[in-house]
Amino acid sequence: MTQLRLLSVHAHPDDEASKGAATIAKYVAEGVEVMIATCTGGERGDVLNPKLKNPENEKQLAEIRKKEMAESIKVLGAKHTWLGFEDSGWPDGEPKPPLPKGCFADIPVEEAAKPLIKLIREFKPQVLITYDENGGYPHPDHIRCHEITMFAYENAGRVNKYSDLGFAWQPYKLYYQMSFNSNQMKAIDNAFKELGKTNPYAEWMDESNDDSHRITTQINCAEYFDKRDQALLAHATQVDPDGDWFALPTDVAKRIWPTEDYQLAITRVATKTPETDLFAGLR
Secondary structure, eight states, X not given: OOSOEEEEEESSTTHHHHSSHHHHHHHHHTTOEEEEEEEEOOTTOOOOOGGGOSHHHHHTHHHHHHHHHHHHHHHHTOEEEEEEEOOOOOOOSSSOOOOOTTSGGGSOHHHHTHHHHHHHHHHOOSXXXXXXXXXXXXXXXXXXXXXXXXXXXXXXXXXXXXXXXXXXXXXXXXXXXXXXXXXXXXXXXXXXXXXXXXXXXXXXXXXXXOOGGGOOEEEEOXXXXXXXXXXXXXXXXXXXXXXXXXXXXXXXXXXXXXXXEEEEEEESSOOOSSBSOTTTTTO
């Protein structure tokens, strides 16, 4: 392998900053070619930073989020592409309302996976990263992101499938993001207790299942947590610098949990777990 390539697939702008950003920065610094693919533009999101919440920003949110994404990518040093789908929004209420017609999660998987299959065949990554079957959390776009990545992984290497999308290329490994896993959340909770501060993520702990057994791969990337923070702050409409994302000081986060964690879901190369490298078995 003369050039290692990593493709990380996300649902919305800002997901690349909150899930695995330090991993991305680390591999970029080591010379790996990294591509981030964002499925939707986040058009149906909200202005979550109270300091920037006003009618003008809400009206221009789609354009603002494109600019924020560009700033985040500049921080991380990766390449980036939009897959071009429309945000599905969060379906609120019981029963949940139908999805907006033509949105990302409304399009059949076989159709929605086409831009990703084309990208895989052009970029030729050895490793893919996506969300697990629950999407990390059950937003329709996160679940659909998982579904199209799995479909693309299985079909991009088939010479008799989607021949109009380029020459076949088969990635070797596929990982699930395991951000905010149960063991990490316990460590964070203990850190807040030591600091004498209220844990703003306590509700996440109450709602989460024990998923620590799923972790196969831990990437030691604490030295890149500052870049992760910068990438998050680039998404100014989504992240309040005085909010929960930064309630735990970065120096404490580096000490108590210096890794970003993943589950090796599929591999076509021999590797032993636990791993400390997404390219284990490929170097």
